[in-house]
Amino acid sequence: MSTAPSNDTESMEVDPVFLNAKREAWIILGLWIVALLWAVPYCYLNGYQTGLDPETIETTMGIPSWVFWGIAFPWIVADLFTIWFCLFYMKEDDLGEAHEGEDLAEEIAELHANQADATTGGNES
Amino acid sequence: MNYLLNSNQSLPIVLAASGTNAALVSFLIYTAGVFVLAALSNRLLKSKSFLSEYFLGSRGLGVWAFALTFAATSSSGGSFTGFPSKIYTHGWILALWIGSYMVVPICTMGLIGKRLNQVARRSGSITVPDVIRDRFHSQILGLMAVSLIVFFMSINLVAQFKAGSLILQTLLDGVTVFESAAGSLSNAVSEIPYINSAESPEYLLCLLVFGVAVILYTTYGGFHAVVWTDVMQGIVMVVGVIIMLPLAISQSGGLENTTRLMAKMTPPRISDAEKGGITLTLDKPSQEDVRIDSGTWITDDPIADHKVPLLFRVTRSVEIPAGETTVNEVKVLQLTTLDDIKRILGRKESEKFLDGVSVSNIDLKAYAYGEDGNQQGTYLVGPGPSPSSSNGFLPLSLAISFFFMWAISGTGQPANMVRLMAFRDTKTLQRSICTVAIYYTLIYFPLVLIFCCARVLLPGMEGDPDSIMPKMAVLLTDNIQMGWLAGLLVAAPFAAVMSTVDSFLLLISSAWVRDVYQRNLNPEASERSIKLLSYLVTFVVGTAAMIVAVNPPKFLQDIIVYVGSGLAASFLAPIVYGLYWRRVNAAGAMGAMLGGFSVHLAMYITGYFVNGSFFKPYQLFDFDPIIIGLFVSFISGYVVTKVTAPPPDALVQKYFYTTKTKA
Numbered sequence: 001m002s003t004a005p006s007n008d009t010e011s012m013e014v015d016p017v018f019l020n021a022k023r024e025a026w027i028i029l030g031l032w033i034v035a036l037l038w039a040v041p042y043c044y045l046n047g048y049q050t051g052l053d054p055e056t057i058e059t060t061m062g063i064p065s066w067v068f069w070g071i072a073f074p075w076i077v078a079d080l081f082t083i084w085f086c087l088f089y090m091k092e093d094d095l096g097e098a099h100e101g102e103d104l105a106e107e108i109a110e111l112h113a114n115q116a117d118a119t120t121g122g123n124e125s
Numbered sequence: 126m127n128y129l130l131n132s133n134q135s136l137p138i139v140l141a142a143s144g145t146n147a148a149l150v151s152f153l154i155y156t157a158g159v160f161v162l163a164a165l166s167n168r169l170l171k172s173k174s175f176l177s178e179y180f181l182g183s184r185g186l187g188v189w190a191f192a193l194t195f196a197a198t199s200s201s202g203g204s205f206t207g208f209p210s211k212i213y214t215h216g217w218i219l220a221l222w223i224g225s226y227m228v229v230p231i232c233t234m235g236l237i238g239k240r241l242n243q244v245a246r247r248s249g250s251i252t253v254p255d256v257i258r259d260r261f262h263s264q265i266l267g268l269m270a271v272s273l274i275v276f277f278m279s280i281n282l283v284a285q286f287k288a289g290s291l292i293l294q295t296l297l298d299g300v301t302v303f304e305s306a307a308g309s310l311s312n313a314v315s316e317i318p319y320i321n322s323a324e325s326p327e328y329l330l331c332l333l334v335f336g337v338a339v340i341l342y343t344t345y346g347g348f349h350a351v352v353w354t355d356v357m358q359g360i361v362m363v364v365g366v367i368i369m370l371p372l373a374i375s376q377s378g379g380l381e382n383t384t385r386l387m388a389k390m391t392p393p394r395i396s397d398a399e400k401g402g403i404t405l406t407l408d409k410p411s412q413e414d415v416r417i418d419s420g421t422w423i424t425d426d427p428i429a430d431h432k433v434p435l436l437f438r439v440t441r442s443v444e445i446p447a448g449e450t451t452v453n454e455v456k457v458l459q460l461t462t463l464d465d466i467k468r469i470l471g472r473k474e475s476e477k478f479l480d481g482v483s484v485s486n487i488d489l490k491a492y493a494y495g496e497d498g499n500q501q502g503t504y505l506v507g508p509g510p511s512p513s514s515s516n517g518f519l520p521l522s523l524a525i526s527f528f529f530m531w532a533i534s535g536t537g538q539p540a541n542m543v544r545l546m547a548f549r550d551t552k553t554l555q556r557s558i559c560t561v562a563i564y565y566t567l568i569y570f571p572l573v574l575i576f577c578c579a580r581v582l583l584p585g586m587e588g589d590p591d592s593i594m595p596k597m598a599v600l601l602t603d604n605i606q607m608g609w610l611a612g613l614l615v616a617a618p619f620a621a622v623m624s625t626v627d628s629f630l631l632l633i634s635s636a637w638v639r640d641v642y643q644r645n646l647n648p649e650a651s652e653r654s655i656k657l658l659s660y661l662v663t664f665v666v667g668t669a670a671m672i673v674a675v676n677p678p679k680f681l682q683d684i685i686v687y688v689g690s691g692l693a694a695s696f697l698a699p700i701v702y703g704l705y706w707r708r709v710n711a712a713g714a715m716g717a718m719l720g721g722f723s724v725h726l727a728m729y730i731t732g733y734f735v736n737g738s739f740f741k742p743y744q745l746f747d748f749d750p751i752i753i754g755l756f757v758s759f760i761s762g763y764v765v766t767k768v769t770a771p772p773p774d775a776l777v778q779k780y781f782y783t784t785k786t787k788a
Contacts, residue, residue: 012782021240022705028235035228036528043221043507044521052502054388062380063574064505067220071227075570078227082562085231086555093551095243098184100174102249103259108648 020091027085035078043070149300151612152293152619155361159342159623162353166346175656176643179347180635181251182547184242186352191548192560193359194352195234197624198540200362200568201285205618206292207682208569209597210590212576215511215518216387216504219573222519225528226569230561232532238545238554240704244780245546252632253539253696254640256546260703262776263711264645269718271640273695274539275633279670281688282629284681286674289339289622290332291681295592296615297331306330323675332674335623340667343627344660348547351627358620363567365598365617368610370571372601377578386464386581388502392510393587394459394489396440401488402454403437407445408481415445419588421477422469423457425484435484436460436469440588458588459489461496465584494518504580526749534690534751537697540628543635594618630670634663683740687729694721694754698762706766707781713766721758725750 047066060068170178177183186194212219241256248259254274258267297303304327311326323329342350377383396402405423407415423437441456460466469476494517495503495510503510507524508517519527535541548554579586579597586593598614638659643650650658678684698717702709728750731743742750 011785012778013785015781015783017243017783018240018705018781021243024239025236025705028231032225032228032232032532035225036525039221039224039227040521040524040528043224044524047218047221048507048521049502051499052388052506054385054502057384057388057502057505059381059384062384064217064384066506067217071220071224072570075224075227075566078231079562079566082228082231083559086235086558090235090239090551090555092555093239093243095239095550096246098177098246099249100177103255104249104644104648107644111648 017093017095020093024085024090027089031078031081031085035074038074039070042066046070146300149297149303151616152296155616155619156338158357159338159354162357163342163346163350166349166353169349170347175652176251176639176659178349179656179659180631180639181543182348182352184246184547185549186544186547186553187549188553188556188560190352190356191544191553192557192564194355194624194628195541195544195557196230196561196564197355197359197362197621198544198628199229199233199535199538200621201288201625201685204568204572205362205594205621206288206295206591208572209576209579209594212573213579213590213593214587215509216390216580217384217573217577218507218509218519219576220570221507221524222527223531223569223573225531226565229532229535230558230565233535233538233541234545234554234558234561236536237542237700237704238548238558239551241542241545241700242548242554244704247780250546252635252639253542253700254636255644256542257699257703257714258640258644260776260780261711261714261772263714266699266711266715266718267640267644269715270696270699271636273692273718273722274636277688277692277695278539278629278633278636279666280684282626282633282666282670283673283677284684284688285622285626285629286332286336286670287677287681288685289335289619289626290328290674291591292618292622293331293335294327296595296619298327298592303327303330320675329675332671336667336671336674339623339626339630340664340671343630343667344663347659347663348631351624351631352547354627355624358624359564361613361620362617363564365614366568366571366575369575369598369601369614372605373575373578373582373597376601376604377581380574380578383578383581384505387504387577389462389464390504390580391461391501392492392495392503392512393461393585394491395512395587396454396456396458396489398456400454401490402456403484403488404451404453404486405445405455405479406483406485407450408483410448410450411445413447416442417444417452417455417479418442418477421479422585423479423482423484424470425482433461433463434466434470436466436585437484438585438588439479453486454488457489458585459487460585462584469584520747522744522747523749526752529752529755530690530749533697533755534693537693537695537700537755538689539692539696540625540632542696542700543628543632630663630667634659634666637662637666687740690749690751690754691722691725693751694725694758697721697755698758701759702762702766707777708771709762709766710769710772712769713762716765717758717762720761721754724757725754728753 043066047064047070058065063072174183208219208223211222244250244260245256248256250256250259254267254270257270258264307326307330310330310333314320314329320329323332342354374380405417417439419439419442421439423439425435427434437457437459439455439457443452443455445452460469492510492512493515494500494508508519511518548557575597576593579593582600583593583596586596595615598611599608602608602610602614638655642658643655695718698721699714702717703714728745729739729742732741733739735743744750745753
């Protein structure tokens with residue numbers, strides 16, 4: 001079990017999986033913000049119009065240009081980034097063995113300890 | 126061949142002949158496949174830890190299983206009914222509405238995936254409440270989590286059961302065997318109270334078939350059955366879209382043509398549900414009742430100063446009794462786009478028209494946004510036409526809200542979190558994120574293209590937009606003389622809802638068995654009784670949800686939105702803090718959970734008083750309740766943690782430290 005007594009801190013270090021996961025999460029959050037700042041303002045500035053003349057609409061590959069540059073193109077970029085990030089940046093970490101049933105066993109032990117306490121406590125009073 | 130003007134068969138006939146029988150056949154093949162997978166999964170249940178296998182697949186999911194179960198669970202029935210119907214109704218703006226899906230896979234899987242999986246392994250957690258309870262070593266927190274999950278997910282399960290039955294009903298509509306089976310079922314249950322008050326015999330039959338199938342395979346096979354059927358369902362969905370895309374584009378004359386035609390489109394005039402409509406007068410009285418079905422076209426000579434010919438489509442069936450000639454307030458929609466009208470009139474022989482009738486007393490209303498002169502081209506640009514909101518379909522604040530909704534709130538869904546606890550190793554996670562990213566790219570953006578084309582191919586579907594998917598499937602495949610293919614395409618929405626329902630069902634039963642019974646009532650229950658209980662509870666929960674769904678609540682889509690955002694507001698912050706912040710303690714997690722839940726709920730309750738309906742939540746600063754809820758949840762978690770004592774060292778060491786590796 002990985003729980004160590006608190007006076008034994010010299011032999012412990014911050015879990016590298018935790019540090020890697022945290023760094024990766026910040027980058028992903030950054031990506032989300034970039035996607036938001038690209039798609040929404042671009043579409044708002046170019047795709048929200050009144051008084052549109054149906055004859056003069058701009059299209060790129062058959063779809064309205066604001067959809068192409070505001071959604072379709074960044075979508076491809078986001079996919080490429082995702083693939084690079086996942087395959088080449090994310091650290092391969094050892095997630096450890098599964099301690100199946102350990103949480104339950106721990107609680108049962110605590111329960112028995114409490115019951116034992118209660119019994120002895122009852123005898124004393 | 127010009128498919129726009131020249132359809133060789135009438136649509137209703139096509140539907141009855143090829144599409145729906147194909148739907149029935151594909152449904153049967155499908156169900157058979159699902160049961161085979163469940164039987165195979167059941168064999169795996171003999172492995173060491175029953176609960177971990179039954180509810181979590183022994184944490185052994187590989188790339189394909191993990192990626193596709195994740196993708197299929199997140200795309201509920203809405204992706205193939207609600208979403209297409211929205212694209213059809215509001216046009217290109219749906220590209221922005223769904224835009225955040227470009228980062229949804231990496232956000233929902235990457236933000237917490239690796240760490241959640243690690244923490245769950247370290248504690249031996251099987252469910253989401255388990256993780257919370259173990260990570261904070263707090264029984265009360267665990268109980269709170271399990272109550273919220275049972276509360277939200279039970280509502281959601283009923284709603285999804287209803288969604289599944291409605292989809293099946295749309296698919297099977299018109300199949301003779303199905304209609305007669307529904308008829309006999311209706312006779313059989315006419316004496317049973319409650320059951321006999323179901324919406325319609327067809328709905329009841331679909332609910333029974335759909336419900337029994339899902340409950341049986343989920344109960345029997347557990348998590349692996351759910352995952353493997355998800356894989357099959359995921360494949361059906363993406364293949365369906367990939368086949369439809371080129372067909373839709375070529376038959377509508379190319380994307381460029383579609384976009385140009387859409388630029389000229391104006392929204393239809395619609396009838397008010399309460400009053401108004403049009404008056405129909407037959408040229409001469411009929412000997413027998415004249416039934417005018419929903420979907421029937423009606424045309425009349427143009428009124429003098431009208432620019433375009435009159436063309437209406439009935440949206441609610443009516444009857445003219447024998448001997449009479451007139452019926453008032455017929456609910457219709459009126460097409461206003463010249464190209465669409467010409468196209469329908471040009472293929473009059475193949476469409477269902479009611480002849481020998483004249484129209485008077487036209488009392489229809491315009492869309493709240495989209496018809497004014499300066500709003501032309503509304504199907505091409507934001508905020509998109511809207512029948513009810515004068516701000517249009519997607520004003521800026523809502524566009525931002527949806528960016529939060531899909532990517533961030535998706536991360537906070539317990540059904541997704543459970544899957545993140547089940548993958549085998551980080552390599553699997555890394556490859557799966559890429560797989561899901563490509564998968565979503567192949568589904569969501571193409572759906573926008575396909576159903577923009579649907580506006581050109583099938584005008585006047587605004588009265589019944591939810592069936593646009595099956596109608597398109599039938600039309601596209603029939604135009605290339607491959608009607609049987611429609612079966613595969615219409616199976617996609619059905620697959621989507623099935624893969625969501627089974628996951629939710631297992632999530633609820635795991636909450637009862639593991640979190641309520643084993644961890645609170647009887648920790649020392651034997652493996653054997655836990656096993657029996659798991660089967661029993663899964664079966665009972667499913668059956669109960671199915672029975673409630675006989676008379677389901679209204680506002681289906683609203684309930685799903687409320688539940689989805691409520692879950693995220695309650696669970697995202699406690700989980701994120703628990704995984705990434707050493708200082709957070711049980712009180713802080715409790716603050717985050719209760720803060721998010723109650724503020725989110727408060728927005729809906731305020732909506733009830735301010736806007737007159739629980740499902741029109743109050744939008745503080747114009748933002749959706751999910752944003753306010755998440756914000757408050759993170760803030761209150763932080764504040765409560767800071768003002769209370771730090772967590773015990775042992776707990777922090779257990780989850781954040783590891784024994785030094787020798788240099």
